Structures are given as structure tokens and as C-alpha cells.
Amino acid sequence: MDNESFMRAAIELADDGLRGGRGGPFGCVVVRRGEIIGQGSNRVTSTNDPTAHAEVTAIRDACARLQTFQLADCELYTSCEPCPMCLAAIYWARIPAVYYGNTRADAAAIGFDDDFIYRQVALPPEKRAIRMTPLLRDAALHSFQAWADLENKIRY
Amino acid sequence: MDNESFMRAAIELADDGLRGGRGGPFGCVVVRRGEIIGQGSNRVTSTNDPTAHAEVTAIRDACARLQTFQLADCELYTSCEPCPMCLAAIYWARIPAVYYGNTRADAAAIGFDDDFIYRQVALPPEKRAIRMTPLLRDAALHSFQAWADLENKIRY
DSSP states (O other): OOHHHHHHHHHHHHHHHHHTTSSSSOEEEEEETTEEEEEEEOOHHHHTOTTOOHHHHHHHHHHHHHTOSOOTTEEEEEEEOOOHHHHHHHHHTTOOEEEEEEOHHHHHHTTOOHHHHHHHHTSOGGGSSSEEEEOOHHHHHHHHHHHHHOTTOOOO | OOHHHHHHHHHHHHHHHHHTTSSSSOEEEEEETTEEEEEEEOOHHHHTOTTOOHHHHHHHHHHHHHTOSOOTTEEEEEEEOOOHHHHHHHHHTTOOEEEEEEOHHHHHHTTOOHHHHHHHHTSOGGGSSSEEEEOOHHHHHHHHHHHHHOTTOOOO
16 A cells, blocks of 8 residues: 555545544544554544544554554554644654644634644643643652652653 | 642652553642542553553543543643643643643653653644655545534534
């Protein structure tokens, strides 16, 4: 399969999810060495999980199948430019390459908040629409110090 | 319980998760009407799930318990300033208020990529360390149009 075939598979997942009433019109596949090893469509409303976007679902699927928490040898194909949640998930999973169909502007045009959230994430915490309040940093730093001191920890 | 008690509960989850070897030193609780209705600690390395940050885990826990995909009447307490993935998840869940302990700079100081990912998310797609390539937008737009045309859809 070539790049366009993988993108068509992601789009087909978006269409299937929409027809099945599982959530928004988004689909995604994770590919390793020319093979789809993870896939997903948006399942937010059908599973009561606001984090169940297509990319998060596909990454979790790929990681479960490969028994790993990093996908550095994979590529991700998504029917729409990832929202900030999914983009950051892609960074945490160490996926080095992403192909996307629709843009965040296309998503905004049909009522999704991706572009708004991109602009919010770029603001300092005190400027956001969400009220963000620092609290007990000194106490919280103790668990960070415990991590720093830990030998043989598994980094990610 | 007051604000500080909820933050101490989040920090205790961070410490427990660290001691139990479940993942990084991060804990989170979701509170509604003065009661903890969701909680989590980082479980990335123990469950092979790069999206299993404390906040994502706590949001999923709260939504499963309340059988909803939106938490507009809740507050979130996290032992560290949310990374972009978790912050965007908080927006998608419609949580209006967040309390946090450590900062993203504190997280960077013990080896976590939060600050790097914040700076990456703010860049245009073509400027990022991850290679991002548009592909087949015209084909992908068809599923967006199908969503736009759908009556009685569940928005989120």
C-alpha cells in the first residue's frame, strides 16, 4: 500500500464511524513497515470518553498490539489535522511523521473547537478561558524530587 | 474538603503511582460539588499507553462514573501543570477550572518534554520537528460534509 491508500483507509474509518453513530467524522491509522498496526475512529459520544479521538484511539490500539509505549518506527495517517490533544499524544508516542487530510480550519467550519483550543494552548495559563490557579507547588515538588532521585526508572 | 485538600489528594496519587512503579510522578483528581468523582496517576509505562497521563486517566474515570462526555460542572486538580495533550483534553471535557502544583518548567527540569511540546504545538505544521504532510484533502472533506448534512447528530 502507498501513502494515498493509507489515507483512504483513515477516511474510510471516519465514514464508518459517522455511519455507525460512534462520534465525529474522524479516522486514523498507524502504519509500521508498510502495514496498518493500529486504527481508530472518533468514539467520544458513544463511549463517554472526551479523549477518544481517532488519533488517540489508533495510538492506543497500536501500542496495545505492539506492547510498547513508543512508536518511533511508525507513521500516522489521519483524516483531519490533529487537534492539540492528539498532536501532543503523537509527540509523546514519538511518531516522527504525520499525514493529514482536512485542516483545523475545515474542522472549525463544521463546528469543532480545534482552532480555538490551538489558540488557547499557546496562551500563558492566566490568560486562558479556563481558570488556571497555581496551588501548593512546594508540596508537589517533593514527588518530582523523588522521581529525580529514583534509580532504574523507566523514562518515556 | 477544601482546595488544598484536593491538591494534596492529587499529590498523594502522584507519590503512590511513583512508589508502585506505574509511571511518572503525576496525579490528578476531578471534583464535583465538593466530592472526588474521578482520579488517576500516570500509567504510561505500566500499561503501554502514551496517552495515560494522570489528567487523561482522571477525566476518563470521571466520565465513566458519571456516564457523560462533558464535565462542565467539575474542577480538576493536578500535581503538575497539564501538558498540551492533557490541557486540550480538559478543554474537550469542558472543565472550567484547573488547579496545578508543579509547573511545566519543573517538569522539564526532571526530564519531561512538556515545555518542548508546548513550543512545538504553537508552530505551523510545516515548521515542526515532526514531519507533517497534507494529503487528499478533497477526499477527506466528503466525510466532513456528511457530518454537516447529518440531522440529529450528537455534538461534543
